[in-house]
């Protein structure tokens with residue numbers, strides 16, 4: 396067990412988007428929990444994802460202490476491997492999964508099935524079957540068809556707990572592609588159209604299912620508390636309607652994840668203390684107004700747990716002066732970081748491992764893939780003497796990087812190296828050409 400107490404707040408502003416164990420020295424030194432990033436690059440190669448175990452655990456604890464009566468479920472789709480599942484389990488969190496693959500990894504790491512919540516707008520019959528067979532604690536109903544399908548899978552004498560995912564019709568989230576709280580997108584059941592009410596009635600009519608509560612998820616990279624308060628009120632009102640219509644009081648209220656983080660110096664993520672206070676108050680006030688007992692809150696942070704804990708290390712391969720821009724090309728790119736290509740996301744980049752000479756210059760860091768959109772960071776400052784062989788680090792890549800990585804151009808996915816109190820260790824090895832060829836059964 397790592398001895399830690401407080402939130403990852405120490406010099407947070409000065410540290411910007413870098414994880415809590417990061418230290419930058421005056422001569423270009425850069426360490427994570429005392430381990431030089433240069434050594435990690437030498438031992439494990441580049442590109443490499445580096446994950447700060449202490450930071451992940453601190454974030455789990457910060458959530459548990461900010462919301463001591465709530466259930467905190469880490470959203471595995473942000474990043475999952477067996478070690479991550481184990482840290483999250485040890486820190487007392489539950490786990491959200493949204494595929495058979497995530498479920499398999501979690502179970503293989505010994506994550507208790509009862510603490511797993513299974514999401515998905517199109518869970519396959521096979522995924523539902525596995526989830527029921529493995530004893531997954533709650534399954535989130537996200538379409539009408541899966542209600543009967545799921546009920547038929549529950550063995551006689553057992554009952555499966557479910558949540559019904561509804562659409563509160565609230566716009567929030569950093570980019571259109573990650574907004575899921577509005578009407579007319581593929582997630583959740585519309586309250587306005589009557590689909591949510593129909594799903595609730597159908598679940599209640601299935602003796603094999605137990606309706607534990609309602610769920611919503613507004614989107615991702617949300618930095619304001621207000622949308623969560625609004626969603627809480629909308630869902631509590633629906634819970635009151637369910638009591639009126641069906642005479643049942645639902646014990647759980649799951650407000651999803653989407654809690655934003657800082658990717659750059661000067662940016663602020665969602666304020667956890669403020670979220671905790673205002674969300675709890677919104678639920679309690681609305682419940683009191685409606686004469687409803689306050690349900691147990693569930694929140695599902697993904698990015699806010701693993702994102703700031705990760706960085707990516709790259710080796711500079713070439714520096715090219717084009718007509719108006721300087722391109723610093725590295726040995727990774729959109730295959731390990733698709734977020735710039737998908738959402739235009741900005742990143743903070745730092746030269747590590749040597750003392751730069753001279754001033755700074757504005758460059759664009761690109762990858763080695765055959766696509767002009769293969770950009771990691773546009774118009775960012777790097778030392779003017781940046782040259783091939785240099786090592787650079789990109790901040791806040793612990794969420795939605797490895798989990799969204801591809802093997803485009805048949806580039807293997809980078810390894811994941813954890814740094815903790817015992818030093819650096821490999822969690823997931825690099826994907827080699829042999830791994831890619833093992834799937835290719837042709838000829």
Ligand SMILES: *Cc1c(COP(=O)(O)O)cnc(C)c1O
Nearest residue numbers: 470612615652653654695697698
């Ligand atoms: C993606 C997702 C989350 C986590 O989102 P973050 O932005 O990583 O916090 C939580 N719940 C559900 C249902 C999701 O789809």
